[in-house]
Amino acid sequence: MRLTTKGRYAVTAMLDLAFHSQIKxxxxxxxxxxxxxxxxxxxQLFARLRRAGMVKGVRGPGGGYKLCRKTNEINIADxxxxxxxPLDSTKCGGEANxxxxxxxLTHNLWMGLSxxxxxxxxxxxxxxxxxxxQVQEVAKRQDNDAQKTIEIYHHPN
Numbered sequence: 429m430r431l432t433t434k435g436r437y438a439v440t441a442m443l444d445l446a447f448h449s450q451i452k453x454x455x456x457x458x459x460x461x462x463x464x465x466x467x468x469x470x471x472q473l474f475a476r477l478r479r480a481g482m483v484k485g486v487r488g489p490g491g492g493y494k495l496c497r498k499t500n501e502i503n504i505a506d507x508x509x510x511x512x513x514p515l516d517s518t519k520c521g522g523e524a525n526x527x528x529x530x531x532x533l534t535h536n537l538w539m540g541l542s543x544x545x546x547x548x549x550x551x552x553x554x555x556x557x558x559x560x561x562q563v564q565e566v567a568k569r570q571d572n573d574a575q576k577t578i579e580i581y582h583h584p585n
Contacts, residue, residue: 435513464517480510505549
C-alpha cells in the first residue's frame with residue numbers, strides 16, 4: 429500500500445481546518461498558504477470531503493469551510509476513504525483474484541496488513557491529533573510563517 433499525495437493532503441488539510449475553524453470558517457486559500465498545497469488541488473479534495481459530509485462551506489464575507497462533525501467523530505481512515513484513496517495492500521483490491529482469478533500465495537498476508545493499517549487509522553481521530561503538543565507547535569509556526577509571507581507580499585520593500 430502506498431498512500432499518495434491525495435490522501436496525505438486530505439488529512440493535512442482536515443487537520444489544519446480542525447485547528448483553525450474553532451473560531452471562524454477557514455478559507456482554502458489560507459490552508460493552501462499554510463500547508464503549501466495547490467489551491468486547485470484543495471478545491472478538488474474539499475469537493476469530495478463535502479460530498480462525504482465531513483465539511484461544509486460557509487458563504488459570504490468571513491466565509492470558508494467548517495467541519496460538519498466534532499473532531500472526535502472524524503477518523504483518519506474516513507478522511508482517506510472520502511478522497512477515494514484505497515487502504516489496501518493487495519494488488520487485487522481485496523478481491524482475491526490476484527492469480528488466474530484466484531487468491532495468490534500471499535493474499536492473506538497483504539489482506540492482514542491492510543486490516544492492520546485500516547484499524548490503526550480508524551483508531552486516530554482529528555481530536556487525538558489536535559491534542560498532541562507537536563501538532564499545536566507546528567500549526568503555530570505555520571501561522572507565523574504564512575503571516576510573514578502575506579506581509580511581504582502586501583508590503584514589499
